[in-house]
Amino acid sequence: MRTSQHIGNGMKAVAATLLGFVVVFPIYYTVAASFFSLHEFSMFPPRLFPTSFSPIHYIRAITESPLLRFMGNSLVVSGVGTIIRMAVAILAAFAVAFFDFKGKRVLFFLIIGTMMLPPDALIIENYLTVSRFGLVDSYLGIMSVYLLGPVQLFMLRQSFKTIPRTYREIASIDGCSDLSFLFAVVLPLSRPVVLALSLHSFVTLWNTYLWPLLVTNAPQMRTVQVGITLLGYVDSLDFGPIFAAITLMIMPSILLLLVLRKKIVAGIQSGIMVG
Numbered sequence: 001m002r003t004s005q006h007i008g009n010g011m012k013a014v015a016a017t018l019l020g021f022v023v024v025f026p027i028y029y030t031v032a033a034s035f036f037s038l039h040e041f042s043m044f045p046p047r048l049f050p051t052s053f054s055p056i057h058y059i060r061a062i063t064e065s066p067l068l069r070f071m072g073n074s075l076v077v078s079g080v081g082t083i084i085r086m087a088v089a090i091l092a093a094f095a096v097a098f099f100d101f102k103g104k105r106v107l108f109f110l111i112i113g114t115m116m117l118p119p120d121a122l123i124i125e126n127y128l129t130v131s132r133f134g135l136v137d138s139y140l141g142i143m144s145v146y147l148l149g150p151v152q153l154f155m156l157r158q159s160f161k162t163i164p165r166t167y168r169e170i171a172s173i174d175g176c177s178d179l180s181f182l183f184a185v186v187l188p189l190s191r192p193v194v195l196a197l198s199l200h201s202f203v204t205l206w207n208t209y210l211w212p213l214l215v216t217n218a219p220q221m222r223t224v225q226v227g228i229t230l231l232g233y234v235d236s237l238d239f240g241p242i243f244a245a246i247t248l249m250i251m252p253s254i255l256l257l258l259v260l261r262k263k264i265v266a267g268i269q270s271g272i273m274v275g
Helices: 002-033 056-063 067-098 104-116 119-132 139-146 150-160 165-173 178-189 191-207 210-215 224-231 240-259 261-274
Strands: none
Touching: 002 240, 056 067, 056 240, 067 104, 067 139, 067 150, 067 178, 067 191, 067 224, 067 240, 104 150, 119 139, 119 210, 139 191, 139 210, 150 191, 165 178, 178 191, 191 224, 191 240, 210 224, 224 240, 240 261
């Protein structure tokens, strides 16, 4: 029995290692290729390790295009969009979890039901709406379709419902308002879930491509996902600046993941337990 269990654990470890390699290898190759010379891109078999670590491609990526402006646009959209999105989700989830009002279930399920709508089916109507309000080529126009997060609302509502209502009754007896109860009790108890959902929202907004492409025309308003296509070199193997720009583009997500990895695991576990 123990032997078969050890074999099963060993096979799981091997499978997890192979899966991890499949996930990590594209990231590694992107970073390594950002240091390849023009000759190394044309070599066969392809190289996996650069012969030098010259930062020339990073310098070219920054100087030959407004890459820093693109990253700044993405940072504004992702950061501000995440703050607004999480604020709306937190307040809505708090109302659904702790308040009783007419039509609460219907409203909640209508919002959750929007998760079943394919985004591509709404993109034309969303663009027409944003255009009517004059929000083309604006940060608000880029963020507008992401400000309501049904996934965040659902997960936060599930997390808030694990907090006993007696806590709210005791807090109200002590003179604590609803907002004070939210910030002093509910959010600290739900911190892992809030952090995990915030990171998910930030990465989602940072990596979005199609909507910013449609709603921005001015080059200075392009996000990094869209603007990085301006680094293409037609009929050339000079891919170094592109890989350097991609490396810079994925760095914020990787750094956030490394810094908040324990909180993310705790948030995922909390989501599983409350789900």
